[in-house]
Amino acid sequence: MIQTVRGKIKKEDLGICAAHEHLSIDLSRIKNDPDTILDDEAGMLSELEHFYKAGGRSMIELTNDGMGRDVQRLKRLSEQTNVHIVTCTGFYKDPFIPEFAHGWDRDEFAKHFIDEIENGIGETGILPGIIGEVGTSLNEIKPIEKELIIGAGKASIATGVPVTTHTTLGTMGIEQVDMLFSLRVPKNQIIIGHQDLNTSKEEVLEVLKTGVFIGFDTIGKNNYRPDEERIDFLLDFVSRGFHKQILLSADLTRKSHWKKHGGPGYDIVLKEFIPALIERGVSDEVIQDLLVHNPAHAFSIKERL
Structure with a gap:
């Protein structure tokens, strides 16, 4: 069952899923950049329609409290487009x-x-289906971030709701896994995000070998890393048998990312990245697993432990 x-x-009704997205977000409080505000609901509707036309049927929307979460807006968008949208509980990072x-501390995060998860977000009655994106900083885990990650893990164990993370440029992934495993969070309830941004293949393989899911979830952000490098890593991971652990x-997160403003749009994975994988010989079976x-x-949502 998916919430x-x-x-x-x-879960059989989820269909082709974008595993880590933001439709309604405001990071300007910290970034002081109006490009990081997505508040144009008509624009969101149009962008989602492009996604649906390309074959997308569901989206995991990871804008949490502190990032500009608006779950009632997400519900309206889902009703109008018929795209399944999963919203989250959680906090981002310092x-x-x-x-x-x-x-x-961890117990206060977990309780919240x-x-x-159990009572709904505010007075909306809308329930989150994921804990995330909870994150860590570049090459370090700050004390508040450690409490946050462990609190998310404790909540995941208590509810069976999976936890999805943010890693800054892909760093600290195995450390996140270790923290969650120390609580005995099951590997199939853990998604370690942004591993396509980590240029150390060995570090990403270390995460994959634990059995958790990873996000190849910044596709098209070539200013961080060229997609060709993402494809090279992904092909290697597929050849090693890890394709059932990878999410795309x-x-x-920006106005400039939308088609309306000349950006790639939410259908970039389906219209550009998947055809590139097929051209490189990735089978239909593997594509179905990824998507x-x-x-x-x-x-x-798993059985409670």
Whole structure:
């Protein structure tokens, strides 16, 4: 079962899924850049329609409290486009954690996330289906981030809801796994994000060998890393048998990322990246795993331990 903003669906009904996206977001409080504000609801609708036309049927929307989360807007968008949207509970990373949560320990984070999972977000009645994106800084885990990640893990164990992370430029992935494994969070409830940004293949392989899911989820962000390098890594991981652990997405967070403003849009994975994989010989079976089966397994709510 997967929890969407419109209610529960069977995992078989998720379809082609973008595993890490943002539709309605505002990072300007920290970034001081109007490009990081997505508040044009008509624009969101249009961008989602492009995604649907390309074959996309579901989206994991990871804008949490402190990043500009608006779950009622997500529900309206889902109702109008018929795209399944999963919203989240969680906090991002330092310095994006809301002021009211400054100084919280792991148990306070866990309690807050469990409350939203069980009782809904605010007075909306809308339930999150994922804990995330909870993150760490570049090449370090700050004390508040450690408490946040462990709190997310505790909430995941208590509820069976999976946890998805942010790694800054792909760093600290194995450290995140170790923290979550220390709590005995099952490997099939863990998604380590942004591993396509890590240029150390050995570090990414270390994460994959633990059995958790990873995100190749900044596709098209060639200013960080060329997609050709992402494809080279992905082909190697497929050849090693890790294709059932990899999730794809583009992680759009800026106006300039939208088609409306000349950007690639949410369909870039389906219209550009997947054809490139097929051209390089990736089988239909593996493509179905990457787009459909892996997200269905990763985002389904598991039995409570």
